[in-house]
Amino acid sequence: MDCLPVGDLERKLALGRPLRVKFGVDPTAPDIHLGHTVPLLKLREFQDQGHTVVLIIGDWTARVGDPSGRSATRPLIDPEAVEHNAATYADQAFRILDPERTEVRRNGEWFAQMGLSEVFRLAGSATVNQILHRKDFAERLKRQQPVSMLEMLYPLMQAYDSVRVGSDVEIGGTDQLFNLMMARDLQGQFGAADSQSVLTMPLLVGVDGAAKMSKSLGNQIGVTDAPEEQFGRVMRLPDEAMPSWFEILAPDVAMPPDPLHAKRELARLIVARSHGQPAATEAQSKFDHTVSRGEVPEDAPSLVMAERRGEVHLPALITEHLGVASRNEARRLIGSGAVSVDGRRLTDLDVPAADLIGGTLRVGRRRYLRIA
Structure with missing residues (x-):
């Protein structure tokens, strides 16, 4: 954990007043994951000391997509998908945060109303040289990979959130340092008497043990997962x-x-x-x-197939009844040997119904279906 500028947070804490501590999350997927809980736990510490957390749900920054750590341009996210994802973000965050000391804001409050003259002022508050100084942008340019104009706006948009909510402190991952420091500059340019302190938190590696936990990489554990x-x-x-x-x-x-x-x-x-x-x-x-122990759980679901004749298309069966995301994923599981009935591995996509009736179908290590 790092605090910048050195000594600035201590100075603010010594003021003896409640601080406004900002944290932003973009709803690019329906669930907040454990990587988000790292800053959320630190935010709760601030709340327990009497400070106010300002939770920014980035319904407009999500449409652009944070380029931090990216080696390619993110695809634009459909506004309807963003709204669907954002619907429960506050409730998920309240599994850790105290609702009574949390101010929830969406940055669509200001970006949706922003006129072209305001966009000009925001875009004019930084130079191309500043933006391209970002490590990820610099690396992509070095490899002759494209950097979109929209991506270059993202740090300014995140920084402008700090201007609008008057944050005293902002918390983010170590990969967010450029964006967080950009907010300090922007607050000064927009007339703030004091700019925010920056507190960076370590990044949590995903369940693959390789890359940081990320919704887009699929290596996350959601806080609302069963x-x-x-x-x-x-x-x-x-x-x-x-x-x-x-x-x-x-x-x-x-x-x-x-x-x-x-x-x-x-x-x-x-x-x-x-x-x-x-x-x-x-x-x-x-x-x-x-x-x-390899035991079948008592609450495993059941399926009656006693009158079924002929063959059963296994990918369709396990997709419909065992929560596998798609038939393509089901085929992959069958091909990898992760599907069995009563301990006998199933390798064919179509199997006789008689081979399933009376047995227990197992997918992976935790999905079971009793077939009668």
Whole structure:
């Protein structure tokens, strides 16, 4: 964790008044993930000390897409999709934040009303040289990859949020440093008597153990994911990722030396934060029975096929009844050997109904379907 400029946050805290602490999240997917909880936990610390959190839901910045750390231009997101994603963001954040000390704003409040003259003023507040000084932009230009004009506006748009809400402090990931410091410059240019302090938080690596947790990369754990899903995905973390996960998500908890015990403890903590301790205990019990011991859970769904004749198209069956995202994903699972009935691996896309009736279909390590 870094505070910039050095000593500035201490100076503000010494003022003895509640500070406005800003955090922005773009609704590019329906769920807030564990990577977001790192700054959210720090924001809660500020709230517990009497300060106000300003949560910016970037319904307009999401349409542009944050270029931070990107090696290619993001596709534009449909406004309807953004609105769908944004609908529950505040409620998800309130799993950690205190609603009574949180001010929720959407940056569409100002960007939707902005006239061309205001856009000119915003665009004129920075130089092309400044924007292209960003490491990701510089790398893309070096490789002769395109940087869109829209992407170049993103840091200014995020910075302008700080102008509009009068933030004293802004919290973000280490990859957001350029954007956060841009906000300091912009606040001064728009007449603020004092510019925000910047507090950067470490980035959480995703469940693949390779890249930072990201909705667009699909390596995230959502804060609203089911308890057993959260527990199971933590248990699949690479062992080498565990020290950083404990350091970032549970700095006050000593990591057990055994990787399996470490994952179980971290999984319980994560589920308890999102769903409560009873849910964490139940998720662990289900994991132990369905994964560790290979038992079929008592609440596994059932499907009656007793009158079925002929063949069953397996991708359609597991997509419809076992929550697999698509038939293409179902085919991939079958091809990788992750689909079985009563322990017998299924490799064909079409199987006789008689081979399924009376058995238990298993997909992956935690999905079961009893077939009668």
